[in-house]
Amino acid sequence: xxxxxxxxxxxxxxxxxxxxxxxxxxxxxxxxxxxxxxxxxxxxxxxxxxxxxxxxxxxxxxxxxxxxxxxxxxxxxxxxxxxxxxxxxxxxxxxxxxxxxxxxxxxxxxxxxxxxxxxxxxxxxxxxxxxxxxxxxxxxxxxxxxxxxxxxxxxxxxxxxxxxxxxxxxxxxxxxxxxxxxxxxxxxxxxxxxxxxxxxxxxxxxxxxxxxxxxxxxxxxxxxxxxxxxxxxxxxxxxxxxxxxxxxxxxxxxxxxxxxxxxxxxxxxxxxxxxxxxxxxxxxx
Amino acid sequence: xxxxxxxxxxxxxxxxxxxxxxxxxxxxxxxxxxxxxxxxxxxxxxxxxxxxxxxxxxxxxxxxxxxxxxxxxxxxxxxxxxxxxxxxxxxxxxxxxxxxxxxxxxxxxxxxxxxxxxxxxxxxxxxxxxxxxxxxxxxxxxxxxxxxxxxxxxxxxxxxxxxxxxxxxxxxxxxxxxxxxxxxxxxxxxxxxxxxxxxxxxxxxxxxxxxxxxxxxxxxxxxxxxxxxxxxxxxxxxxxxxxxxxxxxxxxxxxxxxxxxxxxxxxxxxxx
Numbered sequence: 001x002x003x004x005x006x007x008x009x010x011x012x013x014x015x016x017x018x019x020x021x022x023x024x025x026x027x028x029x030x031x032x033x034x035x036x037x038x039x040x041x042x043x044x045x046x047x048x049x050x051x052x053x054x055x056x057x058x059x060x061x062x063x064x065x066x067x068x069x070x071x072x073x074x075x076x077x078x079x080x081x082x083x084x085x086x087x088x089x090x091x092x093x094x095x096x097x098x099x100x101x102x103x104x105x106x107x108x109x110x111x112x113x114x115x116x117x118x119x120x121x122x123x124x125x126x127x128x129x130x131x132x133x134x135x136x137x138x139x140x141x142x143x144x145x146x147x148x149x150x151x152x153x154x155x156x157x158x159x160x161x162x163x164x165x166x167x168x169x170x171x172x173x174x175x176x177x178x179x180x181x182x183x184x185x186x187x188x189x190x191x192x193x194x195x196x197x198x199x200x201x202x203x204x205x206x207x208x209x210x211x212x213x214x215x216x217x218x219x220x221x222x223x224x225x226x227x228x229x230x231x232x233x234x235x236x237x238x239x240x241x242x243x244x245x246x247x248x249x250x251x252x253x254x255x256x257x258x259x260x261x262x263x264x265x266x267x268x269x270x271x272x273x274x275x276x277x278x279x280x281x282x283x284x285x
Numbered sequence: 286x287x288x289x290x291x292x293x294x295x296x297x298x299x300x301x302x303x304x305x306x307x308x309x310x311x312x313x314x315x316x317x318x319x320x321x322x323x324x325x326x327x328x329x330x331x332x333x334x335x336x337x338x339x340x341x342x343x344x345x346x347x348x349x350x351x352x353x354x355x356x357x358x359x360x361x362x363x364x365x366x367x368x369x370x371x372x373x374x375x376x377x378x379x380x381x382x383x384x385x386x387x388x389x390x391x392x393x394x395x396x397x398x399x400x401x402x403x404x405x406x407x408x409x410x411x412x413x414x415x416x417x418x419x420x421x422x423x424x425x426x427x428x429x430x431x432x433x434x435x436x437x438x439x440x441x442x443x444x445x446x447x448x449x450x451x452x453x454x455x456x457x458x459x460x461x462x463x464x465x466x467x468x469x470x471x472x473x474x475x476x477x478x479x480x481x482x483x484x485x486x487x488x489x490x491x492x493x494x495x496x497x498x499x500x501x502x503x504x505x506x507x508x509x510x511x512x513x514x515x516x517x518x519x520x521x522x523x524x525x526x527x528x529x530x531x532x533x534x535x536x537x538x539x540x541x542x543x544x545x546x547x548x549x550x551x552x553x554x555x556x557x
Contacts, residue, residue, distance in 0.1 A: 052454055071457035082449035085456075087473045087550050097459035100469065104462065107469040139553035150455075157459060 003028050004049070004161065004193065009058035010228070011044055017228035018044050022058070024212065024231060029243040031187050031194045033204035036214035040229040042197045043165060045214065049195060050075055050163050062160065073101070076154030076192075078167045083150035084138045090149055091134040094121040097157045121156065128152045128182060144175035148182065155190060164196040168203065180206055188244050209242070211235040331520040339520040355509065356528070362504040364532070366422060367494050370429025374490075375483065377430070378437035383475070385438065386445025387467055396442070403435030408496055415501060425497040432493040433486045437479070444478040445471050477551035480544040484537050491533055 004026040011019040019041040026032055034042040047053040048060065051071045060067045062074065071077070084093050098117045100107050109117060125131055128148040138146055147167055154162060168176050168183075184207060187194055198204050204211050213233035216224070293301055317330035331339075344356040351358075384391040385399065411428055418424040448471060456470045498507030506529055513521040545552055 050454065050458075071454050073458060073460040075458060077455060077458050079451045079455070082451035083455055085452060085470060085474075086554050087548065096456075096469070100456070100465050101460040104465070107461070107465045137550040137553055139550065153455075154458065159458070 003063060004195075005059075005061045005064075007059050007061075009045075009048070009060065010056045011041065011048065011053070012056045012228075015225055017226055019214075020228040020230050022230055024234075026193060026195070029191065029193055031207055031209045031241070031243070032196065033208035033211045034195065034197045034214065035199070035201060035204050035211060036229065038199075040214040040216060042214045046163055046165055046195060046197050049161070050077055073097070073157045074159055075161045075163055076157055076159030077163045077165070078147065078150040078154055080166045080169050083167075084146055084153060086138050088137075089134065090125065090130060090136050090138070090141070091118065091121055093138065093149055094124055094152050094156055097153060101157075121152075124152045124156055125149075128186075142175070144171050144179055147171065147179060151182070151186065155186065158190075159192055162192050162194045164194065164198075166197055166199060169199060176203070183207055191243075205237065209237055209240065211237070328517040328519055331523070335520045336524060339518075340524050343521065343524070356525075359504055359506050359509050359525075360528070360532070362502075362508075363494060363498065363506040366425050366498075366505070367429065367490055369422075369426045370494070371433060371483070371486070371490055373426065374430045374434035374437055374486075375479070377434045378441050378479065379472075382438040382441025382479075383445060383467060383472060385442035386475070387463070387471055392442070399435055399438050399442075403439060405431075407432035407493055411497060411500065420501040425494065425502070428497045429490050429493045433490050436489075437482055437486060440482040441475055441479055444475045448474060473548070477544050477548045480540050484540045487533050487536050491529060495529075 004024075006022055006024040006026075009019060009022040010017070022045065034045060036042050044053060048055050049067070051067060051069055054069050077083070085096065088096060095114075095117050098120065099109050099114075102109050102113060102117070108114075122131070122134065125134060128151055130145060130148055130152065133141065133145065138149065141149065150167070168179055171179065180203065187207075196204075196207065211233070212231055213235070214229045215232040216227060216229045217232065218224075218227040313330065314333065317332055320327045320330050321332055340356075344354060347353065348355050381395065381399070385395050386392070407428060410431060411424075414424040414427050414431075418427060452470060453466060456466045461469065494505075495507030495510070498505040499511040502508040506525055510522050510525050
């Protein structure tokens with residue numbers, strides 16, 4: 001279990017203040033959505049969590065220990081693009097993490113150890129709905145499948161924190177809602193904290209437990225350089241979602257309906273007569 | 286229909302591709318016939334029959350003095366030098382280009398130096414090489430290496446740098462060390478690019494080879510051409526030039542086939 005504590009965080013590039021005075025405590029197993037206008041520093045913030053950028057001031061701790069200033073296997077990541085290796089097959093991509101960890105010189109494993117990793121990778125691929133595509137190359141996959149692959153690849157390392165940088169932004173709506181369902185299930189099943197940057201408020205409200213909005217509080221042209229963005233809204237989703245448990249939203253959703261404000265067909269009763277179709281809406285574990 | 290939208294069909298495309306070659310051959314035959322009609326002992330554009338005769342002599346008859354089949358012994362000598370040169374240049378490019386492309390520290394040291402060295406005209410160095418390394422094989426191979434390696438190194442470094450930063454970060458989150466990132470993420474992705482830039486360097490490599498052979502050698506394709514030049518033996522020079530071209534084209538096609546075979550994904554990426 002992993003809590004992230006961010007204390008008095010500033011990020012400046014030269015004279016340009018990007019983020020100022022960010023304080024945030026992220027509970028273990030939370031699903032945080034970072035939202036805000038373009039250029040408000042939410043991606044910079046995510047990069048600092050990842051270790052790709054170092055804060056100018058302030059501290060970030062993960063489980064009480066300061067974050068190392070470079071990416072490590074504790075923090076998985078999925079970017080909007082370029083998250084998978086184009087020269088490895090789908091299976092190779094998912095096996096990459098465990099293989100790199102097991103073999104520090106060649107980065108490849110052989111024999112029984114390789115078979116064990118391959119089996120684990122196949123199970124993970126089945127989990128994200130990519131069974132049957134093991135021998136394809138990423139270029140042969142659609143955008144949605146590539147992002148599923150990137151998720152599988154990251155999850156193989158069992159990261160404490162999964163960081164998502166607009167992972168579903170380039171997908172079309174149908175594919176996106178499929179992958180949202182997958183994302184929800186993974187978050188429920190895998191013991192990890194998720195931090196996601198998104199432009200899409202609906203996505204944020206569909207997936208997250210808590211929504212953090214970054215914004216510049218002073219945005220006049222002459223103030224823009226010396227005042228950065230900071231957290232302006234901190235919204236807890238109600239009713240609260242908690243990992244591994246169904247919320248009343250999820251429980252009350254009717255098959256084929258995604259608008260929880262309409263409780264059901266209005267025909268003498270407010271409750272549906274037929275049982276929900278198990279396939280159309282699989283129960284969350 | 287606008288010309289920009291006219292696309293030849295496959296059969297037409299092949300015919301069209303053959304057209305310039307046919308035109309060139311016809312132009313030669315006509316020119317040669319006209320000149321020979323005027324002066325039967327003209328040496329500039331020898332008749333096809335003369336050329337065939339000479340090719341037979343060079344390729345399928347043992348030389349009276351040395352007992353060698355000259356075309357083949359020349360080819361062997363030249364290709365030996367060429368492959369040695371290109372091989373060493375490629376090895377250098379792999380090590381230095383990769384270091385240069387991946388490690389900012391090495392880049393700080395090496396990149397400006399390689400950039401300057403790659404601007405030195407290699408042929409201007411040829412006298413120095415002959416003086417320092419002697420007139421043997423070493424100086425010729427070195428010339429090819431000096432001519433080809435800096436460009437390969439720079440190209441490899443650039444393509445290593447051009448890899449999306451996201452991939453490197455991703456590899457780090459998958460627990461890869463610098464070494465593992467180099468051999469498992471960067472190297473496999475720059476190799477197809479290296480093969481492509483090698484294809485482009487075949488021409489320059491031949492240029493340096495022939496220049497070196499022209500000045501000092503006792504065998505080789507370039508040596509032969511410059512030897513028979515004194516006797517205006519166009520009937521030898523033309524087939525030799527055609528043969529060199531054919532070798533270069535074969536290497537080009539061979540390298541493309543190699544890339545497709547060894548790195549099937551590179552073809553997929555290209556289509557995007």
